[in-house]
Amino acid sequence: xxxxALAGGVGGAKFADGxxxxxxxxSLTVIVNTGDDFELYGLHISPDLDTVMYTLAGIANxxxxxxxxxxxxxxxxxxxxxxxxxxxxxxxxxxxxxLLRSEMLADxxxxxxxxxxxxxxxxxxxxxxxxxxxxxxxxVETEVGLLPFQEYFVKHHWQPAVQAILFEGSEEAExxxxxxxxxxxxxxxxxxxxNPYLSIDPILSLRxxxxxxxxxxxxxxxxxxxxxxxxxxxxxxxxxxxxxxEPSAVEVARHYADFVNGFVLDERDVALADQIKAMGIGVxxxxxxxxxxxxRAHLACDVVSFADRLRPEKLGGCRLNRADGSSR
Amino acid sequence: xxxxALAGGVGGAKFADGxxxxxxxxSLTVIVNTGDDFELYGLHISPDLDTVMYTLAGIANxxxxxxxxxxxxxxxxxxxxxxxxxxxxxxxxxxxxxLLRSEMLADxxxxxxxxxxxxxxxxxxxxxxxxxxxxxxxxVETEVGLLPFQEYFVKHHWQPAVQAILFEGSEEAExxxxxxxxxxxxxxxxxxxxNPYLSIDPILSLRxxxxxxxxxxxxxxxxxxxxxxxxxxxxxxxxxxxxxxEPSAVEVARHYADFVNGFVLDERDVALADQIKAMGIGVxxxxxxxxxxxxRAHLACDVVSFADRLRPEKLGGCRLNRADGSSR
Numbered sequence: 078x079x080x081x082a083l084a085g086g087v088g089g090a091k092f093a094d095g096x097x098x099x100x101x102x103x104s105l106t107v108i109v110n111t112g113d114d115f116e117l118y119g120l121h122i123s124p125d126l127d128t129v130m131y132t133l134a135g136i137a138n139x140x141x142x143x144x145x146x147x148x149x150x151x152x153x154x155x156x157x158x159x160x161x162x163x164x165x166x167x168x169x170x171x172x173x174x175x176l177l178r179s180e181m182l183a184d185x186x187x188x189x190x191x192x193x194x195x196x197x198x199x200x201x202x203x204x205x206x207x208x209x210x211x212x213x214x215x216x217v218e219t220e221v222g223l224l225p226f227q228e229y230f231v232k233h234h235w236q237p238a239v240q241a242i243l244f245e246g247s248e249e250a251e252x253x254x255x256x257x258x259x260x261x262x263x264x265x266x267x268x269x270x271x272n273p274y275l276s277i278d279p280i281l282s283l284r285x286x287x288x289x290x291x292x293x294x295x296x297x298x299x300x301x302x303x304x305x306x307x308x309x310x311x312x313x314x315x316x317x318x319x320x321x322x323e324p325s326a327v328e329v330a331r332h333y334a335d336f337v338n339g340f341v342l343d344e345r346d347v348a349l350a351d352q353i354k355a356m357g358i359g360v361x362x363x364x365x366x367x368x369x370x371x372x373r374a375h376l377a378c379d380v381v382s383f384a385d386r387l388r389p390e391k392l393g394g395c396r397l398n399r400a401d402g403s404s405r
Numbered sequence: 406x407x408x409x410a411l412a413g414g415v416g417g418a419k420f421a422d423g424x425x426x427x428x429x430x431x432s433l434t435v436i437v438n439t440g441d442d443f444e445l446y447g448l449h450i451s452p453d454l455d456t457v458m459y460t461l462a463g464i465a466n467x468x469x470x471x472x473x474x475x476x477x478x479x480x481x482x483x484x485x486x487x488x489x490x491x492x493x494x495x496x497x498x499x500x501x502x503x504l505l506r507s508e509m510l511a512d513x514x515x516x517x518x519x520x521x522x523x524x525x526x527x528x529x530x531x532x533x534x535x536x537x538x539x540x541x542x543x544x545v546e547t548e549v550g551l552l553p554f555q556e557y558f559v560k561h562h563w564q565p566a567v568q569a570i571l572f573e574g575s576e577e578a579e580x581x582x583x584x585x586x587x588x589x590x591x592x593x594x595x596x597x598x599x600n601p602y603l604s605i606d607p608i609l610s611l612r613x614x615x616x617x618x619x620x621x622x623x624x625x626x627x628x629x630x631x632x633x634x635x636x637x638x639x640x641x642x643x644x645x646x647x648x649x650x651e652p653s654a655v656e657v658a659r660h661y662a663d664f665v666n667g668f669v670l671d672e673r674d675v676a677l678a679d680q681i682k683a684m685g686i687g688v689x690x691x692x693x694x695x696x697x698x699x700x701r702a703h704l705a706c707d708v709v710s711f712a713d714r715l716r717p718e719k720l721g722g723c724r725l726n727r728a729d730g731s732s733r
Contacts, residue, residue, distance in 0.1 A: 118504040118505065118507065118508040119447065119504075119507055119508050119511045120504075145483070148479070149477065149479050149497070151476070151477050151479065151496075151497035151498050152480065152497045152498060152500050152501050152504075154498070155473070155497070155498035155499075155500075155501035155502075156501045156504070156505070158501075158526075158527070159501060159502075159505055159523070159526045159527070160526050161505065168479075169477070169479035169480045169483070169497040169500075170479050170480065170482070170483035171483075172480050172483075172497075172500065173480050173483035173484045173486075173487060174483075174487075176446040176447075176448075176480075176484070177446065177484070177487055177489065179446065179447055180446040180447050183447050195487070198486075198487045198488045199486070199487070
């Protein structure tokens with residue numbers, strides 16, 4: 078099995094973790110959004126890469142979904158004593174990642190190699206790759222002006238109404254080494270339940286990615302990040318309203334309609350299935366909420382099985398023994 | 406009163422703190438060795454500046470003399486989890502200093518301005534200045550080869566025998582802005598009880614410094630870092646033996662004999678007073694160990710009064726009400 082997942086932060090990380098559990102780490106490649114990357118104190122911060130890496134390493138903070146479980150804030154408190162009140166809080170342990178990453182980047186290593194090395198050191202077995210080694214920065218055009226992504230997201234708590242989203246540098250940026258080839262040779266491609274506009278679109282904006290997806294022989298499955306008109310986490314639904322779209326799974330399916338073969342709809346939205354099927358997209362209905370680690374694995378197992386039904390020859394793939402005895 | 410102190414790390418910091426308490430912060434300028442500075446994870450670390458700054462801010466770790474009291478090691482533990490075992494441990498709070506300093510330096514601010522700003526934010530009232538805004542690096546020629554200072558000092562715990570000490574960059578480096586002028590206009594100059602070879606010599610190696618001291622009108626007093634043939638802390642005595650010198654206060658006095666007018670000898674070494682006086686240097690005998698904060702202030706008060714006796718017109722200067730009623 079050879080599955081490639083496109084992911085952003087928390088939702089994508091949880092689903093990628095489920096995939097690793099369902100199909101085995103060696104069968105999984107995760108391509109991660111880096112449009113949210115930014116610099117703080119000269120350190121290179123890659124929030125989505127970190128969330129995916131920490132989640133796959135089993136050290137993610139279960140309450141926030143980002144950062145490291147049990148992290149402390151002594152460094153932050155000292156920064157406050159210095160009169161600096163950064164709007165982006167870096168935990169004491171989390172800082173180690175940024176220090177090492179920044180040092181390796183300064184030594185001239187590309188972000189993909191740095192990510193591979195950090196993952197190796199944390200015992201993360203799936204291949205995790207940034208979408209690009211080049212600088213791409215998501216910039217949000219809002220009612221209060223252009224905001225770099227983290228200012229919009231963290232500093233302003235995604236409250237300013239969004240008018241447009243730009244991916245600075247994406248036209249010049251190369252997809253990370255091996256990334257297009259991984260998509261071409263995948264037997265399953267999954268768009269994780271991440272924000273389509275802020276987390277997945279930066280990846281799709283890179284040269285060649287959309288073409289590879291349009292020509293892919295592997296089934297491409299998108300998992301909804303919208304349940305009953307609301308995002309599980311983050312600004313997706315609010316953003317959709319501001320962009321003049323109805324916040325619903327149907328709109329998400331439409332966003333990916335050019336290239337997806339299957340869509341995983343939440344069971345709370347089963348009434349929307351026909352609208353999505355009408356776009357020529359297969360639909361699988363599931364509980365997509367992933368409250369527990371088991372939920373992640375079970376959902377991933379179901380999604381892989383769903384993909385299997387969308388291609389001529391069956392690959393199987395899910396290794397889980399489902400507690401309910403199903404091997405859907 | 407206008408006192409300028411030359412200082413290295415722990416001993417220098419304690420004595421500078423005593424001076425600030427004895428004569429008032431506004432009367433004190435501390436010139437600090439930066440030959441020990443180095444880079445770790447791309448961060449600029451200034452160990453002696455930090456020790457002086459933390460000590461004057463009242464937040465220095467009383468047990469180690471360096472670092473911040475009550476600091477924690479979560480970041481370090483995470484680095485260990487990453488398989489990195491840095492030989493220089495940075496505490497979680499301490500890291501805030503390095504992050505801010507590095508960011509300000511990267512923004513193009515000189516180290517002297519950065520130091521002023523960090524001190525201001527920590528409420529440190531004396532003027533603290535690095536000896537230079539330019540890069541000077543102490544390199545130790547040892548039996549195992551050339552070692553950058555921190556490798557010699559921390560990684561190898563100053564165990565390799567020293568053959569020579571070099572100050573890379575000191576010929577090209579400019580003394581920090583205002584530093585020579587501060588020495589010229591001082592009414593008291595004190596060489597703190599710091600390592601003469603590793604902490605004070607880097608300052609003396611800078612262009613113009615030795616000339617200013619040779620021509621100074623102010624009394625120049627050195628406080629011994631050697632008591633009964635041993636350093637209070639660190640490698641001074643061991644180093645002296647390795648350099649073929651007798652580890653004694655007499656050798657320290659001889660090292661500074663060109664320009665000092667007075668020498669503060671520890672009471673345990675009173676028998677050496679005549680040898681130092683024979684060099685034409687005034688001697689004041691005191692308990693120089695500085696076990697408590699009060700000890701620092703009392704010693705500083707005595708040193709300032711000693712300086713006062715070495716010049717024609719008396720300035721006074723010490724503001725302390727000595728518990729023993731003396732106003733020596």
